Amino acid sequence: MTEQVLDRREFIYRVGSGAGVAAIAYQGLASLRSLRPNVSYDAPTTVKLGSITEFPEGLKFLPDQRLFVFREGNTFHAISAVCTHLGCTARAEALAAPEARQVGGRSMRLTHRFQCPCHGSRYSGDGSNVSGPAPRPLAWYRLWVAPDDGQLVVDLAYEVDHDFRLTV
Amino acid sequence: MVQPLPTREERAVPGLHPRRFWSLRPRSDRQSGDAIVSNFLLHWFPAKTYKPSMDWSYSFWLGTVSAALFLLLVLSGGPLLFLYVPSVERAYGSVKDIEFAVTFGSWIRSVHRVAAHLMVVAVFLHLVRVFLTGAYKNGVGQGQRRVWNWTIGVAMLLVTLLLSFTGYLLPWDQLAYWAVTVGTNIASSIPFVGPTVRELLIGGRTIDQPTLIRFYVLHVLLLPGALGALFVYHMWRVRKDGGLARADSVAIVSERLRTVPVRSKTYTLLGVARGTAPTVRTATLEAPDLTVNSVPDLTRRISIVALGTVAIISLAAVYVRSPLEEAANALVTPNPAKAPWYFLWLQEIVTDTTVHLGSFTINGAFLGGVLLPGLLVGLLTAWPWLDRSPMTAAGTWLPRSRRAQNAVFLAIAALVILLTLLGTFCRGPYWHFYWPWQPWPEIPTRL
Numbered sequence: 177m178t179e180q181v182l183d184r185r186e187f188i189y190r191v192g193s194g195a196g197v198a199a200i201a202y203q204g205l206a207s208l209r210s211l212r213p214n215v216s217y218d219a220p221t222t223v224k225l226g227s228i229t230e231f232p233e234g235l236k237f238l239p240d241q242r243l244f245v246f247r248e249g250n251t252f253h254a255i256s257a258v259c260t261h262l263g264c265t266a267r268a269e270a271l272a273a274p275e276a277r278q279v280g281g282r283s284m285r286l287t288h289r290f291q292c293p294c295h296g297s298r299y300s301g302d303g304s305n306v307s308g309p310a311p312r313p314l315a316w317y318r319l320w321v322a323p324d325d326g327q328l329v330v331d332l333a334y335e336v337d338h339d340f341r342l343t344v
Numbered sequence: 345m346v347q348p349l350p351t352r353e354e355r356a357v358p359g360l361h362p363r364r365f366w367s368l369r370p371r372s373d374r375q376s377g378d379a380i381v382s383n384f385l386l387h388w389f390p391a392k393t394y395k396p397s398m399d400w401s402y403s404f405w406l407g408t409v410s411a412a413l414f415l416l417l418v419l420s421g422g423p424l425l426f427l428y429v430p431s432v433e434r435a436y437g438s439v440k441d442i443e444f445a446v447t448f449g450s451w452i453r454s455v456h457r458v459a460a461h462l463m464v465v466a467v468f469l470h471l472v473r474v475f476l477t478g479a480y481k482n483g484v485g486q487g488q489r490r491v492w493n494w495t496i497g498v499a500m501l502l503v504t505l506l507l508s509f510t511g512y513l514l515p516w517d518q519l520a521y522w523a524v525t526v527g528t529n530i531a532s533s534i535p536f537v538g539p540t541v542r543e544l545l546i547g548g549r550t551i552d553q554p555t556l557i558r559f560y561v562l563h564v565l566l567l568p569g570a571l572g573a574l575f576v577y578h579m580w581r582v583r584k585d586g587g588l589a590r591a592d593s594v595a596i597v598s599e600r601l602r603t604v605p606v607r608s609k610t611y612t613l614l615g616v617a618r619g620t621a622p623t624v625r626t627a628t629l630e631a632p633d634l635t636v637n638s639v640p641d642l643t644r645r646i647s648i649v650a651l652g653t654v655a656i657i658s659l660a661a662v663y664v665r666s667p668l669e670e671a672a673n674a675l676v677t678p679n680p681a682k683a684p685w686y687f688l689w690l691q692e693i694v695t696d697t698t699v700h701l702g703s704f705t706i707n708g709a710f711l712g713g714v715l716l717p718g719l720l721v722g723l724l725t726a727w728p729w730l731d732r733s734p735m736t737a738a739g740t741w742l743p744r745s746r747r748a749q750n751a752v753f754l755a756i757a758a759l760v761i762l763l764t765l766l767g768t769f770c771r772g773p774y775w776h777f778y779w780p781w782q783p784w785p786e787i788p789t790r791l
Contacts, residue, residue: 211558212540216548239675262529262694262709264522265677293679294526295695295708296775308775309698309708 221333228328228344234287235268243330244268248285252342254330255303256315264294280339302338316340388579392635393642394591402590405649406470411575412650413463416657418568420456430560432553435516436671443668454661460508464686467504471497475753478746480728481738483592491728493581496574498725503571510563512684521672522681524551530713593739679773688767689760690717695775
């Protein structure tokens with residue numbers, strides 16, 4: 177048996193304490209919103225990588241951008257070094273013998289493969305995930321030549337397909 | 345005020361507190377008095393303690409060890425608070441100073457680190473002990489809520505792990521930076537809300553000053569505060585549940601002892617002499633030869649355990665140096681990049697759980713890093729409600745009636761330990777498998 181009594185004193189007590197709790201809870205939650213940043217001071221995603229002559233035939237790794245830039249004669253492409261599993265930086269390993277393969281409908285000389293030190297994901301030279309926990313291939317980014325000073329430019333926010341080549 | 349009237353049992357049994365918390369709005373003088381009498385600060389310990397509850401080989405005093413380690417962590421964290429600077433430019437330097445320039449700095453840091461690692465071990469073993477003895481089961485007492493206290497305990501294990509993890513980042517060295525990269529990327533693998541959760545955790549999209557200050561505040565303020573509050577509540581509940589389950593178990597299982605007439609009870613002299621008075625049989629719980637005064641018997645043992653823990657840590661910290669790797673470098677991932685040891689079983693799992701179903705892929709980070717541990721914690725929390733073993737199984741080691749569930753529990757625990765050992769000793773560069781005695785190949789540090 178429960179005793180149901182709701183007299184005026186009890187009613188005022190409930191309204192008062194309820195309003196108090198609601199007010200404090202709302203202010204608490206509202207102030208938590210401050211923890212979600214409105215401004216993110218990220219590094220710019222469009223980056224000048226240097227003059228074309230600074231890129232040797234084959235692979236150049238750019239640690240600041242976590243980017244592999246490949247040069248094959250006068251064509252360029254760029255593959256991200258950020259592992260698609262949990263974001264560690266994959267490392268490139270030169271293949272003993274380069275292999276030729278059709279990538280994105282175009283022939284390509286694969287000179288390297290990639291491995292992630294954190295959980296052992298492996299990628300082939302075009303960034304395709306071969307084994308390990310990586311769920312997706314490495315990203316390819318758009319490259320172009322800056323019109324003002326002729327430097328190579330990458331857009332790290334602009335993914336492209338595997339048939340992308342920059343020809344200079 | 346709508347409040348159930350006290351039941352007959354509540355009224356009949358003085359000194360028991362059937363509610364989860366104190367009566368904040370007493371309805372009677374009796375409840376008003378209870379609010380003070382049941383206050384946990386005054387009543388962590390009963391006046392009398394049941395002797396078998398204090399056996400070294402029953403509880404191994406693992407809860408007391410955990411509490412002593414927590415106290416030691418708070419104490420050793422004190423000086424570190426004055427010396428450490430939570431800024432990405434200066435954190436590494438300040439830890440380096442603590443390690444190499446501050447008097448006893450290296451020792452204080454080692455005490456903090458060794459105690460932190462051992463606390464993870466002690467809390468885990470405490471949980472294992474409570475499980476294997478069925479100590480989360482209610483016994484003969486009224487108003488027992490041991491199951492509820494078990495969930496509090498699980499929460500405390502999680503907070504302990506979080507405390508360790510947040511402390512891991514603070515030196516801002518390579519070890520720290522990449523552990524946090526991986527840890528927070530696991531959070532971002534949750535479908536839909538993941539990226540927002542990660543942004544909240546690290547205070548932006550890259551690991552930087554906002555991340556460090558967040559982890560710092562969590563580590564020195566919010567998490568220790570939460571653990572302290574939970575600890576106090578945990579202890580109060582143990583007391584209100586009638587002490588350890590061991591006491592109930594002996595009360596149920598053993599024969600009621602025939603005792604000499606107890607002095608507090610009155611009998612006719614003639615009746616006692618002729619043996620015609622009602623036979624005086626007290627439950628074992630009340631038997632004077634099975635209980636001791638908590639002060640000093642219980643408090644003395646607690647002091648021995650706590651001081652012993654402090655002594656061991658203090659000595660160990662002289663010999664065990666705390667590592668400090670190179671300063672954090674966002675440009676180079678160490679190879680191999682290992683999580684702290686107590687998360688290596690998870691690192692092993694996230695490595696193996698990426699599932700490809702045709703063109704559809706589930707990232708192992710979500711499956712092994714969020715879903716599986718979530719299910720494990722859920723199972724652990726809910727287990728007492730699934731447990732259908734009899735009341736007699738409470739408070740005894742590995743009872744027959746709980747053989748199957750103990751086997752399942754031990755199998756899961758063994759798997760976690762096995763994966764931890766595998767990750768610790770058998771993983772080399774690129775997370776490849778190497779036997780502990782196999783040398784690792786030379787890998788250039790760059791590229």
